Amino acid sequence: MRLLSLVFGLLLSVNVMAAEWVGSPAPAFALPDQNGKIHRLADYKGKWLVLYFYPKNHTGGCTEEAKRFRDQFTTYKQRGIAIAGVSVDSVESHKKFSDDLKLPFTLLSDSGKVLSKQLGVLNGFGPMSFTSRETFLIDPQGNIVYHYDSVSPHKHATQVLEDVARLSKS
Template sequence: MSQPQLNKKAPNFKLPATGDQTLSLADFKGKNLVIYFYPKDNTPGCTTEGQDFRDHYKQFQKHNTDILGVSRDSVRTHENFRKKHEFPFDLLSDADEEMCKAFDVIKLKKLYGREYMGIERSTFLIDSQGKLKQEWRKVKVKGHVEEVLETVKAL
């Protein structure tokens, strides 16, 4: 699977999302878009990352930027996660890993000596023209959202 390339058109997607909707890249035409991939709803790192994006959401909005979170969890699980933490942005359900594969975030992971394929925490910034402007892979949660926001401000 080839990785998306900087300054090239971002991979298209069309997935079920919170709010009983289906969202695609075209829905964000004319806006910048931050897409962050995370392993699982209601886990400590994923919750903290979502809360950080929530807490900075208004600043992203000031810079014509929307945010989407993506994991393999169901829309129902996403709805509960979103409501519990008051996320003002939508979460996409990629149960078939189509979008995860298009962005090349499914990686071999290890936990307690067990190997499995899972989502590598990654974030992508797509500009208002639909081009991939920046990517962050193997993301560490602490300080990440602030770094993404600074990059958005520089667009």
Template sequence: MKIAVALFMLLILAMWAMRSASASELPTVGQKAPEFSVMDQNGKLQKLSDYQGKWLVLYFYPKDETPGCTTEACAYRDDIHKIQNLGAAVVGVSIDDASSHAEFADKHHLPFPLLADKEGTVARSYGSERTLLGYKLARRNTFIIDPTGRIAKVYVNVDAEANPREVIADLHRLQSTH
């Protein structure tokens, strides 16, 4: 019984920490996307300006090799040709380091950059940083950025498996009205 009470208290504490964790404000649709300049898993500097003139799917995820993050990354991998055929690129972001990203990308054959946002600056600028039990993590949020560098769509607390399909549908819709 004591173990059950302790687990219940830990669960309550974790939920409180998730709710009370400070995060900066999410960018809104129409707003200029926050700049970034961060190394990816291959040691290549990735900047928002590299994607000027293209649609960009910027997705944030908590941690390499966790079940939900692996599901989401593999779903983007499996749909990458559909996304690229819509003139869009995919970039993943977490607070893991480049070597963790390199192993993750290699193991799962991920054909897109993973930004090593070790200090959380990109996650913070996109309102997607959180602290959980003393650890900094990225929130599972996704942003579609249009070819002019403006936020076109915001997804908060996404479903890891469904998000790429939602993005593809919204890219079709956004491009028909853009």
């Protein structure tokens, strides 16, 4: 029972850490994509950025979520919204995942776990680390305007499009 309370407390504190980012500038990052090219937050200035974290390449929910973003990519692009998937998988793993699914958007490798720790989405221990399925919506000025801490791989891509449309009108 004591262990269960400790685990629950840790999970709750991680969720609170992630929520505190909303309304704040997104953390600067410099991460390689599936081709080894470094991407920085500054590269996305002037665009909406969907920074979506997912646990592991080539797994059921992660594959479904990536496909949904892929299938709506044209709409995202037309609306000036960039998509970047992030996990702690390697550049090589991202390359294979991207090629297998024919993904037209960026996958960032946070193998050093820096950004995942900063945003409070890192789970597991040591080599068994993975990110939660969470998304941060970053506005064109570089501020986090929404944090999705509960994501349905089947509905998320559509939900984000609707939220950007709503926030753009505000």
